Amino acid sequence: MxxxxxxxxxxxxxxxALFQLSDGELSVVAYAKTATTTxxxxxxxxxxxxxxxxxxxxxxxxxxSARGGLAIAAIGLVPDLTLKIAKQAALSAxxxxxxxxxxxxxxxxxDELVALxxxxxxxxxxxxxGNESFVRFNATQLAKLPARMxxxxxxxxxxxxxxxIREDVAExxxxxxxxxxxxxxxxxxxxxxxxxxxxxxxREVFLRKIVHGKGLDEIVxxxxxxxxxxxxxVLNLTEAxxxxxxxxxDFILIDMGGATTDVYSAGETIEQELRVMLRGVxxxxxxxxxxxxxxxxxxxxxxxxxxxxxxxxxxxxxxxxAFEAYMTRLASAPEYLPQAGNEEDAxxxxxxxxxxxxxxxxxxxxxxxxFTAAGETFLQYGKDLRQVRKVIGSxxxxxxxxxxxxxxxxxPTDAQRSEIIHLIPERFTYYRDNGYLLPLLGNLVGNWRKxxxxxxxxxxxxxxxxxxxxxxxxxxxSNQSNHC
Amino acid sequence: xxQPTIILGVIGSDCHAVGNKILEKVFTLHGFNVVNLGVMVPxxxxxxxxxxxxxxxxxxxxxxxxxxxxxxxxxxxCIERGLENIVLHVGGNLVIGKQxxxxxxARFKEMGFDRVYGPDTNLEKAAEELRQDIAxxx
Numbered sequence: 001m002x003x004x005x006x007x008x009x010x011x012x013x014x015x016x017a018l019f020q021l022s023d024g025e026l027s028v029v030a031y032a033k034t035a036t037t038t039x040x041x042x043x044x045x046x047x048x049x050x051x052x053x054x055x056x057x058x059x060x061x062x063x064x065s066a067r068g069g070l071a072i073a074a075i076g077l078v079p080d081l082t083l084k085i086a087k088q089a090a091l092s093a094x095x096x097x098x099x100x101x102x103x104x105x106x107x108x109x110x111d112e113l114v115a116l117x118x119x120x121x122x123x124x125x126x127x128x129x130g131n132e133s134f135v136r137f138n139a140t141q142l143a144k145l146p147a148r149m150x151x152x153x154x155x156x157x158x159x160x161x162x163x164x165i166r167e168d169v170a171e172x173x174x175x176x177x178x179x180x181x182x183x184x185x186x187x188x189x190x191x192x193x194x195x196x197x198x199x200x201x202x203r204e205v206f207l208r209k210i211v212h213g214k215g216l217d218e219i220v221x222x223x224x225x226x227x228x229x230x231x232x233x234v235l236n237l238t239e240a241x242x243x244x245x246x247x248x249x250d251f252i253l254i255d256m257g258g259a260t261t262d263v264y265s266a267g268e269t270i271e272q273e274l275r276v277m278l279r280g281v282x283x284x285x286x287x288x289x290x291x292x293x294x295x296x297x298x299x300x301x302x303x304x305x306x307x308x309x310x311x312x313x314x315x316x317x318x319x320x321x322a323f324e325a326y327m328t329r330l331a332s333a334p335e336y337l338p339q340a341g342n343e344e345d346a347x348x349x350x351x352x353x354x355x356x357x358x359x360x361x362x363x364x365x366x367x368x369x370x371f372t373a374a375g376e377t378f379l380q381y382g383k384d385l386r387q388v389r390k391v392i393g394s395x396x397x398x399x400x401x402x403x404x405x406x407x408x409x410x411x412p413t414d415a416q417r418s419e420i421i422h423l424i425p426e427r428f429t430y431y432r433d434n435g436y437l438l439p440l441l442g443n444l445v446g447n448w449r450k451x452x453x454x455x456x457x458x459x460x461x462x463x464x465x466x467x468x469x470x471x472x473x474x475x476x477x478s479n480q481s482n483h484c
Numbered sequence: 485x486x487q488p489t490i491i492l493g494v495i496g497s498d499c500h501a502v503g504n505k506i507l508e509k510v511f512t513l514h515g516f517n518v519v520n521l522g523v524m525v526p527x528x529x530x531x532x533x534x535x536x537x538x539x540x541x542x543x544x545x546x547x548x549x550x551x552x553x554x555x556x557x558x559x560x561x562c563i564e565r566g567l568e569n570i571v572l573h574v575g576g577n578l579v580i581g582k583q584x585x586x587x588x589x590a591r592f593k594e595m596g597f598d599r600v601y602g603p604d605t606n607l608e609k610a611a612e613e614l615r616q617d618i619a620x621x622x
Binding site for chain 2: 077078080081082103125126127130131134187189190277279370372373374377379
């Protein structure tokens with residue numbers, strides 16, 4: 001019998017669980033959490049560790065959300081091609097994308113980069129042997145930055161563009177004072193997407209930059225292992241679940257926190273049908289999206305603004321006014337939790353629905369209807385999630401609230417539906433991570449993959465099946481209607 | 485590079501796929517690095533692909549008679565987005581109805597295309613002309 005300790009240092013709470021591994025099966029022995037000690041992370045970490053494992057003998061795996069992840073500025077050439085892939089690579093590595101830049105960097109963009117102080121500049125553009133001029137131009141523009149950033153830490157440049165010129169670009173930027181890491185081209189050929197090498201470089205920079213200071217290096221020295229970025233831990237778990245338990249099928253995982261709403265989907269992009277043309281770069285089989293304007297506490301005010309139309313419709317004009325007042329109160333007290341059953345509890349519920357609504361609709365692919373000489377045709381952008389049959393809820397709010405279901409929330413409104421067809425699940429079973437264990441199990445995937453995945457499946461609580469009344473798309477295209 | 489990259493696709497809402505495959509094969513055999521975007525390709529996707537791959541030419545096909553509408557403004561858009569020197573060729577059933585080819589050709593040349601090909605084009609010749617046009621721009 002082995003005991004394993006997993007700890008996640010979040011932006012608000014440091015959480016941990018002690019697991020017991022016997023006969024290849026993991027079970028939870030105890031759970032603890034404390035407020036994150038932002039100035040010295042080790043204090044909160046030690047408190048959780050001391051509570052769960054006073055002898056300090058269990059091996060430790062840990063993650064850190066580290067200010068919501070490394071701040072990454074993504075620079076590409078064409079918005080729908082290398083820039084889109086760069087953004088996706090940064091997100092899937094657990095980063096926080098602070099700005100995106102297409103084509104040529106001008107003075108305004110340089111000013112923006114100086115102000116945003118990203119940790120990483122992910123520089124992409126051009127296929128291998130393809131465009132050089134834009135990429136060289138941007139490297140030269142970036143080389144002007146250090147003179148403006150005296151006294152602050154320079155971002156690390158990860159170059160993931162046209163391989164032919166990578167030595168030239170690295171040389172120029174190193175001469176300007178940057179630390180430069182080289183990754184394989186994100187798009188070596190048209191529409192061939194290879195984000196893994198850039199992701200690995202981002203992870204290495206994360207370890208170098210995040211571990212220093214704030215006490216993380218002391219934790220590393222003591223426990224003998226390095227932290228994962230929290231979102232990467234969740235993504236690793238998602239990928240492992242996808243690969244190791246094929247019977248689980250396609251699924252969506254919503255991890256809704258105070259600051260962001262993250263959506264993970266596991267499933268193929270293509271549900272090829274007659275008269276559907278796939279457009280643009282294909283989404284990866286396991287995709288992560290992060291919505292920084294949708295969250296339950298730190299981002300509640302912004303979310304209320306983003307989702308204004310949705311909330312006003314859901315609450316009615318009169319209650320919406322009271323809701324806005326509640327948002328103002330939350331802004332000054334983000335740790336506030338309402339009493340179950342009162343009006344504010346209902347407002348939290350509406351806010352959660354609104355965040356899920358927008359996060360899912362942004363994540364899911366769409367069909368645009370076009371009429372051609374050959375009749376009605378659909379252009380598909382992004383992932384078709386109609387066949388997904390499982391939706392998992394995790395994060396502080398979704399883990400805690402047993403009778404919340406995202407079912408109605410993911411339906412597009414009539415106004416949204418009139419413009420475009422959203423490829424959301426038609427019916428699904430909702431599962432709740434009621435112990436809020438998924439990020440902690442993500443930490444264990446590296447060394448104890450099989451038991452961690454099995455435990456993740458076992459810890460999901462089935463909350464019921466939903467059939468959404470998604471209107472049938474058209475008889476000419478879809479022969480699947482909702483039989484339930 | 486001795487294998488110039490070219491972008492190939494059928495423009496607009498046109499889903500004729502057969503000729504597109506033949507063109508891909510022939511131009512590849514003639515030593516071009518062909519990026520084939522397939523059917524129903526909007527103007528901007530031709531330009532996106534050409535930008536990223538540093539393509540020397542865009543070959544636009546249109547077979548359903550609405551080529552003129554679909555191709556209008558392509559040259560300007562190329563220039564606007566940083567492809568000042570790209571070679572533009574167009575071919576297929578470009579217009580509906582009976583019209584002298586010379587008239588069609590003149591109209592598409594006015595729109596900024598370097599070469600205009602009708603339905604009975606000799607592809608060997610087209611490949612040779614493409615090579616010449618690319619060399620002239622270099």
